[in-house]
Amino acid sequence: MKNYNENEALFADWAGDARNASPDGEFVRDTNYIEDRIVASVSERTRQDPDRADSAELWPVAAGKYRLIAARACPWAHRTLIVRRLMGLENVISLGLAHPIHDVRSWNFQLDEGGLDPVLQIPRLQEAYFNRFPNYPRGITVPAIVDIETKQVVTNDYASITLDFNSEWKQFHREGAPDLYPEELREEIDAVNKRVFTEVNNGVYRCGFAGTQEAYGKAYDRLFTALDWLEERLSTRRYLVGDHITEADVRLFPTLVRFDACYFSHFKCNRNMIKDMPNLWGYLRDLFQTPGFGDTTDLDQVKAHYYGTHTEINPTRVIPKGPRMADLLTPHDRDRLPGQPFAPGSTAPGPVPESEQPPAVH
Secondary structure (H helix, E strand, C coil): CCCCCCCHHHHCCCCCCCCCECCCCCECCCCCCCCCEEECCCCCCEECCCCCCCCCEEEECCCCCEEEEECCCCHHHHHHHHHHHHHCCCCCCEEEECCCCCECCECECCCCHHHCCCCCCCCECHHHHHHHCCCCCCCCCCCEEEECCCCEEEECCHHHHHHHHHHCCHHHCCCCCCCCCCHHHHHHHHHHHHHHHHHHHCHHHHHHCCCCHHHHHHHHHHHHHHHHHHHHHCCCCCCCCCCCCCHHHHHHHHHHHHHHHHHCCCCCCCCCCHHHCHHHHHHHHHHHCCCCCHHHCCHHHHHHHHHHHCCCCCCCCCCCCCCCHHHHHCCCCHHHCCCCCCCCCCCCCCCCCHHHCCCCCC
């Protein structure tokens, strides 16, 4: 296991630990993002509402114009890595990967030579935010899409990024790219996504960053109520919505694959592991073994991020060696249920580009 804590430069500018709990102890996530979109229907940068100076802007789809800045550690960014790969956009939208450990000044590029992103030539993602918004008041988050020419952030709205990769970048999709957000399933996908985000994706954080025993207890109960609902839902269907992988599965997978390695212990989500829930465990293995999911996952970086960054929870920064994640490669038996990963006419993506391959699961 690589020691991601060994670079002392990561901690030279440490400015204190994040404090995420509200006064009553409940974790509160800032969900205000840069709402700009990259769309196929405009040829140049324009405002959605030209009469409002503060309205979000539309940017044109264009090959080679943008760089996706992600972190393999971050579940919100992981979704963009999955969809970018499923759509075959690797040669259209370049990828920069941040170091899994960061301080309050943002994600950095200490994984790259000289500590600089090789395309943007900046040491920290915050510079791209400040290039566009000199007094940007919110968190510097991944995923973020950056305009390469100006080195300015375009958007960090993770939900829109994956939907737009699916719907707005079609002219650059690989042959056989799936439709993850089919029109006839959107209402159901949106409903499932809303509950999964509120109770599971964000629910583990509500447990981990709760500031009082009462807040933690409520968060814990809500999380496992939702996981029990998912366990039941997946007892009769292979995927969350419909007969094939959709945006709903993309949004749940990054939380599930981090659960046993991080959330169970680090965030005190310890009623049981995902391994103890037969349907969710089979579903997780099924997705992990599907191209686009496991091959965009780096569990060493995931653990380094959570145990090495959240020092208010883990002040020693010691990163656990376990659990044994090779179990994700064991047979899943989910093909006994109706459905298949991709709809007829759609195919799995090809091999991962050599420069983007994560380490093997161990």
